[in-house]
Amino acid sequence: MTVRVRFAPSPTGYLHIGGARTALYNYLFAKATGGTFVLRIEDTDLERSKSEYETLQIDDLKWLGIIHDEGPDKPGKYGPYRQSERQDIYMKYALELVNKDLAYYDFCTDEELEAMRENAGKDGASAHYEGKWKLPEFKAEGMARVAAGEKAAIRFRAPLKEYVLNDRVKGQVTYPKDMVGDFVIVRSNGLPVYNYCCVVDDMLMEITHVIRGEDHLNNTVRQLMIYEALNAKVPEFAHVSLLIGHDRQKLSKRHGATSVNLYRNEHYLPEAMCNYLCLLGWSHPEERDIFDKNDLFKLFSLDRFSAHAAMYDLEKLKWVNGEHLKKMSTTDLISLIEKEPETEFFRQQSAEWKNACVELLKKYASFVTDFPKLVNELILNENPEMTDPLKEIMSWETTPKILNFISSEVHKVQSDFVTEAELNAWMESVKKDMAIKGKPLFMGVRAALTGHDHGPDLKFLIPLTPVNVLKKRVQQLSK
Numbered sequence: 001m002t003v004r005v006r007f008a009p010s011p012t013g014y015l016h017i018g019g020a021r022t023a024l025y026n027y028l029f030a031k032a033t034g035g036t037f038v039l040r041i042e043d044t045d046l047e048r049s050k051s052e053y054e055t056l057q058i059d060d061l062k063w064l065g066i067i068h069d070e071g072p073d074k075p076g077k078y079g080p081y082r083q084s085e086r087q088d089i090y091m092k093y094a095l096e097l098v099n100k101d102l103a104y105y106d107f108c109t110d111e112e113l114e115a116m117r118e119n120a121g122k123d124g125a126s127a128h129y130e131g132k133w134k135l136p137e138f139k140a141e142g143m144a145r146v147a148a149g150e151k152a153a154i155r156f157r158a159p160l161k162e163y164v165l166n167d168r169v170k171g172q173v174t175y176p177k178d179m180v181g182d183f184v185i186v187r188s189n190g191l192p193v194y195n196y197c198c199v200v201d202d203m204l205m206e207i208t209h210v211i212r213g214e215d216h217l218n219n220t221v222r223q224l225m226i227y228e229a230l231n232a233k234v235p236e237f238a239h240v241s242l243l244i245g246h247d248r249q250k251l252s253k254r255h256g257a258t259s260v261n262l263y264r265n266e267h268y269l270p271e272a273m274c275n276y277l278c279l280l281g282w283s284h285p286e287e288r289d290i291f292d293k294n295d296l297f298k299l300f301s302l303d304r305f306s307a308h309a310a311m312y313d314l315e316k317l318k319w320v321n322g323e324h325l326k327k328m329s330t331t332d333l334i335s336l337i338e339k340e341p342e343t344e345f346f347r348q349q350s351a352e353w354k355n356a357c358v359e360l361l362k363k364y365a366s367f368v369t370d371f372p373k374l375v376n377e378l379i380l381n382e383n384p385e386m387t388d389p390l391k392e393i394m395s396w397e398t399t400p401k402i403l404n405f406i407s408s409e410v411h412k413v414q415s416d417f418v419t420e421a422e423l424n425a426w427m428e429s430v431k432k433d434m435a436i437k438g439k440p441l442f443m444g445v446r447a448a449l450t451g452h453d454h455g456p457d458l459k460f461l462i463p464l465t466p467v468n469v470l471k472k473r474v475q476q477l478s479k
């Protein structure tokens with residue numbers, strides 16, 4: 001069997017974190033099995049669907065590197081891939097269901113339906129649709145009225161029996177008999193509904209596995225009924241666990257950014273996003289936390305999903321982003337940094353300086369945007385802030401002596417930067433000529449040259465710091 005999976009977003013908003021995770025799982029499963037990943041746009045809600053959202057969602061998927069094989073922009077033999085362009089197909093199958101008596105025309109008005117709903121379950125009344133149009137004796141009238149041009153909804157006749165689903169994540173799910181009553185598959189305005197279109201499409205697109213959010217588990221019973229009525233093979237289902245926030249409630253905007261584009265704007269790395277999204281409800285066979293999605297092409301399987309809700313943790317995502325940043329090559333990082341605003345100083349430096357700078361600072365960075373901040377703070381800052389720890393170091397009797405010496409040395413330097421050898425020579429002089437050793441030596445020199453009580457290794461940091469900045473710092477500290 002050749003695997004065919006699909007991601008079926010509704011273009012009613014930006015690509016949601018949960019949607020991106022579903023898309024990723026489908027994509028990885030297709031890659032792992034040599035199958036095909038289809039993008040289907042479920043735009044039957046004409047009022048809420050907007051083509052710009054379709055474009056934006058596809059763009060976000062591309063940014064994440066989740067690339068579909070077939071879709072509205074990549075037509076294949078199973079198209080069209082937008083539900084709004086498949087109306088004739090839905091009508092054809094709906095009429096077949098009516099002809100086979102598996103569905104019927106329903107002329108009930110909204111008021112009648114409302115009254116039925118209010119009455120549902122009371123005084124022995126059925127909890128479900130009990131309109132007269134479900135009765136066989138009204139079939140001929142229904143057919144005739146529609147033939148005469150009257151509008152009617154098409155309602156599916158829900159079989160009165162138990163359904164069992166063997167879900168790849170949730171295990172065996174039993175839908176009790178009488179759980180759902182007859183339901184509309186085509187509205188009286190001619191628009192088919194999600195549960196119906198989804199099955200027709202999955203059937204015709206030969207979808208073999210449906211991997212989607214757990215929130216669709218309740219829809220599945222209606223879909224199983226339609227598969228049965230259409231005599232179609234039921235795909236395998238994997239309903240992946242819900243995403244929740246720290247309060248254990250379903251992830252929503254209340255918990256912060258939930259759309260992919262916001263993370264994109266915040267400069268998260270697409271590889272890190274995929275890595276983190278993948279971990280929300282799935283685990284690596286070697287229990288690894290950090291991986292590239294391309295590494296999963298051989299490893300991804302439906303057996304490693306967790307049935308428990310997955311907690312969305314922004315701090316962990318940030319950490320994953322930092323780990324991916326550290327894994328990037330220095331060359332790639334440099335080109336990303338140079339695309340950032342306010343990196344003129346960085347861009348003007350030599351290749352050697354840039355390499356050394358990125359190598360030194362990357363362990364402090366979680367985001368590309370951290371680099372310009374770190375350069376400003378650790379390399380270009382001319383005005384040391386008199387923090388309490390700095391005051392403390394300055395109060396030692398050895399520090400003013402060191403500052404005095406370093407200040408005169410720094411002012412002698414003619415070049416733009418000092419070398420590591422020059423720095424070592426200063427340290428040696430303090431040690432030998434002033435007999436200052438250990439902590440007073442290291443902390444004193446650090447304070448004098450950086451204005452900080454801690455930070456990156458001086459032998460790497462100082463050769464990256466412009467001498468004119470060092471001069472300003474020692475001046476400030478000497479005041």
Ligand code: GLU
Nearest residue numbers: 008009010042198212216
């Ligand atoms: N359009 C549905 C959604 O966005 C797709 C559900 C499915 O995958 O069947 O939730």
